[in-house]
Amino acid sequence: MRAFVIGNIALDETYSISALPEAGASIFGEQASRSLGGKGCNQAIVLSRCGVETTLVAAVGMDDRAIAIGRALTRERLTPNLIPVDSPTSDISIILTTPDGENSIITTRAAAAALDENAALDALGDAASGDLLVLQGNLSEETTLAILNAARSKGLNTAFNPSPLQPWFASVLPLIDIAVLNRIEAEALTGENGAEAGAFLLRAGVGLVIVTLGGQGCVLVSNDGATEVPAAPAAIVDTTGAGDCFTGVALASAMLRGVAVDVRALEDASRAAAITVGRRGTQDAFPSHEELMAILRT
Numbered sequence: 001m002r003a004f005v006i007g008n009i010a011l012d013e014t015y016s017i018s019a020l021p022e023a024g025a026s027i028f029g030e031q032a033s034r035s036l037g038g039k040g041c042n043q044a045i046v047l048s049r050c051g052v053e054t055t056l057v058a059a060v061g062m063d064d065r066a067i068a069i070g071r072a073l074t075r076e077r078l079t080p081n082l083i084p085v086d087s088p089t090s091d092i093s094i095i096l097t098t099p100d101g102e103n104s105i106i107t108t109r110a111a112a113a114a115l116d117e118n119a120a121l122d123a124l125g126d127a128a129s130g131d132l133l134v135l136q137g138n139l140s141e142e143t144t145l146a147i148l149n150a151a152r153s154k155g156l157n158t159a160f161n162p163s164p165l166q167p168w169f170a171s172v173l174p175l176i177d178i179a180v181l182n183r184i185e186a187e188a189l190t191g192e193n194g195a196e197a198g199a200f201l202l203r204a205g206v207g208l209v210i211v212t213l214g215g216q217g218c219v220l221v222s223n224d225g226a227t228e229v230p231a232a233p234a235a236i237v238d239t240t241g242a243g244d245c246f247t248g249v250a251l252a253s254a255m256l257r258g259v260a261v262d263v264r265a266l267e268d269a270s271r272a273a274a275i276t277v278g279r280r281g282t283q284d285a286f287p288s289h290e291e292l293m294a295i296l297r298t
């Protein structure tokens with residue numbers, strides 16, 4: 001069984017500055033790091049580090065960043081399918097951080113939004129019944145709907161992380177087998193929180209729902225009822241990326257055991273996310289292949 005993550009990829013460029021600039025100001029800063037990012041890329045990397053055969057399908061623009069992205073991906077265990085699209089730039093996140101921990105983030109999404117349905121459907125070409133499709137909220141509505149319909153007709157399981165929030169998400173819910181969303185997304189989509197949000201999404205046609213609640217853990221909601229799973233103890237350094245790590249491990253744990261997402265999968269995901277929140281960065285903070293294999297084995 002394979003996982004196909006069709007989503008976004010970006011270069012995260014982090015700059016250290018002494019304070020966030022006023023409008024019109026020119027300030028000095030230092031480039032602190034340059035690394036891969038994007039929710040699709042993050043989740044694909046975690047799935048692949050768990051030992052799931054993973055293809056990442058993502059759009060890149062016509063620039064040097066696309067080359068840097070391709071080169072950086074060779075360090076990971078996944079199969080990249082980078083699709084050049086009609087965008088002058090690949091997607092990028094510029095992260096400004098100050099010594100007192102404040103940050104401001106500017107993210108572009110022209111490349112991800114330009115991934116058209118034909119290219120995305122081609123990328124699903126050799127997916128087969130029982131494979132897993134993983135989507136987030138970065139693609140256009142048309143492309144997202146086309147991929148989900150194609151996946152359903154091929155017998156794939158569909159997982160959806162509705163982030164960043166888009167106004168059209170209600171239209172795709174009946175095509176989703178597994179939804180993983182945080183508290184803010186749950187409230188925006190359903191007007192409810194926790195188990196009630198899960199119940200709302202089940203009524204909308206989703207097969208199984210996981211609502212993550214930060215340090216309070218998560219709740220699994222299915223037709224069998226709602227089960228709360230506590231977060232694993234963690235020494236918090238930086239919570240960025242906790243959700244993507246959690247999503248990738250929950251899906252991988254269930255897939256590798258050939259079961260639906262269950263409490264064991266969420267316990268594995270919580271332990272992995274606890275490692276992530278104890279380190280600085282996003283992909284740099286994700287557990288390694290060895291750490292994830294140790295979590296999944298025990």
Ligand code: ATP
Nearest residue numbers: 182212213214215217231234239241242243270273
């Ligand atoms: P992010 O946007 O920061 O990547 P998110 O908002 O998508 O994350 P959260 O609900 O904050 O997702 O966290 C996902 C999971 O990560 C939680 O269910 C929990 O297992 C773990 N986690 C997050 N924050 C903490 C914390 N403070 N202590 C322990 N575990 C945490």
